[in-house]
Amino acid sequence: MTATDTTAAPPAPERRSWLREHSELGVCVLLLAVGALTLFDALTMNVEITQRGPVGPRTVPIVVGAGLLAVAALLAVDVLRGGRGEAEGGEDIDLSEPADWRTVLLLAGVFLATAALIEPLGFPAAGALLFWGAAYALGSRRFDRDPLIAAALSLVTYVVFNDLLGVPLPGGPLMGVL
Known part of the structure; x- marks a missing residue:
């Protein structure tokens, strides 16, 4: 490499192979980040309601965040000791087939919409x-059946959450008519 060459040398084969053997550490990092964010949000939550009893609105997020941190630590220890996840062996999944990105993108689009x-x-x-x-x-x-089932499911879900469980959902302009 010359003094004017700014490209970095590729990683050493030993380092690349160590990273491949311990790729599950990426999941540990993700769990650690989500757990830390959950704990941070729970501890900085602005709670203005009067708490009755030992369980308040911060309890569940703190337990979930601490659980995520504990799982991240235990998984990291297991991976560093040589533990490896098993490959998917599901009988209904053909691992030789490529991912169905059309379905994934359609579902993502529907959720975003x-x-x-x-x-x-x-x-x-x-x-x-x-x-x-x-x-x-x-x-x-089934264009004759699916929209009707979807509308019924949506209305039942709205009534259950909004009226029975007391979780307010936006009714929209149609609810003024019904």
Whole structure:
């Protein structure tokens, strides 16, 4: 390499092979980051309601965050001691086939559209789009039945959460008519 050459040399084969053998450490890093973020959010949460009893709104996020950190640490120790995850051996999965990116992208698009439309259209309409879009992305082509089932599922979900469980969901312009 000359003094004017700015390209870095490729990693040594030993380092590359060590990283391949310990690739599960990436999952540990992800779990550690999500656990730390969860704990940070839970501990900096602005709680203005009066707490009754020992369990408050911070309890579950703190337990989940601490659990994620513990799992990250235990997994890291296992990986560094030589533990390895087993390859998928599911009988319904053909690992020689490529991923079905069309389905993944359709589902992602339906979820993003639902997130964008839930406020202006309300949950019943956006939920119907979600249920029908997911059915379409997963292969159903029953255009006479799927939208009706999606609308029924969405309305039932809205009523259960909004009216029975007391979780307010946006009703949208259609709920003023119904």
